[in-house]
Amino acid sequence: MSDHDVCDLPGIVARWHHDPANLVQILRDVQESCGTIPSDTLDQLAKLLNVPRVRIEATASFYSFFHAESHGAYEILFSDNVIDQMAGKAELKQYLCERLWLEPRKLSEDGLVYVDDTADIGLADQAPAMLVNGFAVPALDKARLDLVAELIRVRKPLAEWPPMLFEIPDNIRQPGPLTGEAFAPGAALKATLSRGTDATLAEIDSANLRGRGGAGFKTATKWASCRKAEGEAHYVVCNADEGEPGTFKDRVLLNSHADLVFEGMTVCARVIGARQGLLYLRGEYRNLLEKLESVLATRREKGLLGRNILGYVDADGDFDFDIEIHLGAGAYICGEESALIESLEGKPGKPRNRPPFPDRCGYRNQPTVVNNVETFACAAKIAERGGAWFAAMGTPQSAGSKLISVSGDCQRPGIYEYSFGVTVRQILIDCGAEDAHAVQVSGPSGTCISFREFDRRIAFEDLATAGAFMVFSRERDMFEVARNFTHFFAHESCGFCTPCRVGTSLLRNTMDKLAAGKGSAYDMNEMKNIMHILRGMAHCGLGHTAANPVVQTMEKFPEAYERRLKRLDFEPAFDLDGALQTARLITGRDDEWAHLADE
């Protein structure tokens, strides 16, 4: 009945070199092959890896995709971004649950199937979407769910499901230098080797390439600093933990332009003197793994990876470099570079204290470059075509092109590659969003702009973005958008620091209180105080920005809040009458004094 094999723990541990630093990968493999990570497995892993059980439990209990209890042969997780909700996720989820005769978050009585929500899975252009045993199924509708329900009913193993369920088109609507031009694998590497590392770094520098993850740190500065830093080894890490709700451009780059990304990593390795690279792929992109492994294998065959790359030998010795893919396990915080490194080292993804930054002290405490997928793709293009070519695109402060992941209320959601400096209005015209009222640029942690600001530009000097571009029409309730995002942050807070651990939950609870029609001006003021604490005191970017959606929608769409305020003064923190319900049931009372009327 089970879609899962018997778990070969020693085999899994051996495959990951008995190295506790690979614990997240080991747990992923256990979870994938066994369907759960039971308590006694933690004990066995502790023995096999020779580390304390408590450390294994800490990691196993941190990531959303690991669980000790069985989720049956089929675990179905619905993507729960606001875009999925707008596309009818709630109704479809209920539909599937009814078809399968089960309740969400409860294993079906026959132990076969489990249905729950998960954070955005990077398919906002094909929403609503879901994961089945970790594999993405996009563009859900009743017909597709009928098919899924039937496949589950007949207990068809996932590997035998019709491939069309898992087909995910790129939806590249406006191609550009990264997404529209052919790239000959090896071209950038050859140029790098003939130009030399100093000159290549100079090209990256003159290209004015800045990090595409959103923060916009200058790539050449990072590479130069890492190159200069002393260590036993240098590492190149590609951040493909694209977890920001509404973003999916890295998925498309990795699906169709993986050579560009791997080549960028290899160029970086050459510049900083690294022999080992790691791609940290978010767990939600599990479906890309085999394809990416085969691209790596082809590159090894072609001499573009591995020992003696392109047969090159110079005074510094051979050029050896290889790339290993690590998968995440459902933790948005791992997109933060130091949390990502912790995860690569087998630990819970909690951001480190910085400084030191990874360029000096990163993976295994060695000098490490961590760059976004798109940044490495740009670096490869620059190595191939030169810094001047790249710098000629965009604006003086924001050179080059930018991939925008468009989703929401528009006719043509998908990937748009623009030169930096494009206006929001232009993007809205191109994607067919005549009725746009608001746009969430760069996801929940980014900027919410109203229709009054559509002449603003996508650029580091104006609207910096990791790529998400969620469009909301006039009919959408911006309060509900912000509320969805507060739930997201509360779920994804790592729990390390007080302000974020407690503050994100307080914020979520207060938004829920307003949504229930029990809000007051007092609550609005409370939220402002919590925002202030989060922005000033939180440990990392997640906490600093977690209140942004509320702050910005309060400011730009005050009417969405005002009509929810029951009273201007004060409303109880909990539902008074609801809190009597249990006692009413126990005593069988329903008299006047057994109720507290709303005033």
Next chain:
Amino acid sequence: MLDGKTIPFEEGETIMEAAAAAGVYIPHLCHHPEFKPHGSCKLCTVSIGGRLGAACTNQAAEGVKVESETAALNADRLALTQMLFVEGNHVCPSCEKSGNCQLQAVAYHLGMLTPHFTHFYPARDVDASHPDVLLERNRCILCELCVRASRDVDGKNIFGIGGRGIKARLIVNSASGRLADTNLSVRDRAAEVCPTGAIILKRHGFTVPIGRRLYDHHDIAEVPVAGLKEPMRD
């Protein structure tokens, strides 16, 4: 420069260390001079040349203006302390640690009159299985001092943090999850480093009566180092 006074420091020292050496108190809970800085409670947040950062993890530097005792920072610290109070179940009247508890003492220092925020009243386990040590998770503030003490001093790795976000919780190194099934000894540093009443030695709760305890009469600023039995000045 700390709050307008020039403070000496040695290369590599944190702001917290330099301040402590100069007798200046910066509120803190997860910091302890004997352990590696952690930087999680954020109570020691100071303004470092206009940017906010934790005093326990940021290094002191020449010519940098650091502000700590400002009304604004103390208001934010108070809010963080209140968050810690509502996050757990802190019932001081029933707690053996009352009067010697650093969470309580910091709250006294900051003049906390109410936890202010809506209480979470989380359901947390009490583990009384160990013959000598009580683990009362209702009072845990996730400072990880026990984690660090057990790992770095005792060499035992008895404690860890499981879960994520608001569901983060103190876990112990045994398959049963019980403290009795670990090799924790009453002599371990981890057994007595807890700043609150989350890990306490059994049968010692009331050797000093309530009302005659350390913070009943001394502001924590006078006795900032945990474990000191006598105030530094009086």
Next chain:
Amino acid sequence: MTEPKKLKVATCSLAGCFGCHMSLLDIDEKLFELVKVVEFDRSPITDIKHCGPCDIGIVEGGVCNAENVHVLKEFRKNCRILVAMGACAINGGIPAMRNNVDLWDCFQEVYHYGIGLENGQIPNDPELPLPFDKVHPINEVVRIDYFLPGCPPPADAIWKFLTDLAAGREPKLDYEMLHYD
């Protein structure tokens, strides 16, 4: 010269133990000074059952049942300044330690399995206040102006607090007077 107008004060105890009220009485001979400037409205001290307009309302205890809410709302409606006195009013205190015991288990323990009970039944009399799932501090039900912590607050703290308020000063407690236990 006319007597200065006395401050009207009301007090009550909700889910508390009356310990705070005992501590109020513990100001001993200062009570005489207090009644020179203060007149008590609804209070266990006066046995007045409902309060009229007051300057200060002092509430001991948290909110554990429906009746507590009615009393608290009456106080909020009638008192210009509302004070949460003691640990229970401020964070639920000892009664809130039941918050993670299932309410059904509480009823069972009290009415079915308690020592000395035979054929116990759960009462459904409307006169009995119906309990909430959890005990809450009073500031989660109405807006509170001042908090006076302690279990109970020391008599000196109550005295200092009230005299500050009566004199129109912002109440301020010395370190020794601020206690949560």
